[in-house]
Amino acid sequence: MGDDKTQQWMNKLVGKKISEEPSSETTFCKTELPQESRVIEPGMMVTKDFKPDRLNVHVNDDGTVSHVTHG
Template sequence: MPLVVPGLMGTGGDDKLSKWQNELMGKKLGDQSDQMTFAKKDLPQQHRVIKEGDMSTQDFNQDRLNIHVGNDGTVNKVTHG
C-alpha cells in the first residue's frame, strides 16, 4: 500500500503540477515564448531552475516549482517542493 501523507498528496496540487509539466517539458527557458521556448517572466514567483549536476537545498516548500533542466537547457523534469 502506498504511503499517503495529508497535505502532500491528493490535494489537487497534482492538477497544477500537471499543468506546468505540460507547459514546460521539452522546452527551454528564455525571454519570450514560442513553440520551443517558455518565457521566464511567466513562471510563478516561487520557482527555481535546477541544472543537471547542480546542488540544491532539500527543504520542502509546497508552493515552489522546481524546474530541472539538462545540460542543453531543456526542461526534463518539473516538481513541487
C-alpha cells in the first residue's frame, strides 16, 4: 500500500479509540476498518508476515490509536 493510503487512515484514526459502537468524534467503529486489518495493543505478539494490504492499527494502553502502518 502506498504512503497516501496509510496517511488517510492516520488522519481518520489517530487520537480515537476503536469501538464496537458507531463512529463519533472520539471513536471509530471496528466494523468500518478494512477486512484485512488488525488492532495491535502494547506488548501484543503479532506475526511478522508482510501483507501490503493489511492495515495495522497500533493503540496505546488506554486504547487510543497512536499510529497506523500497512504490512
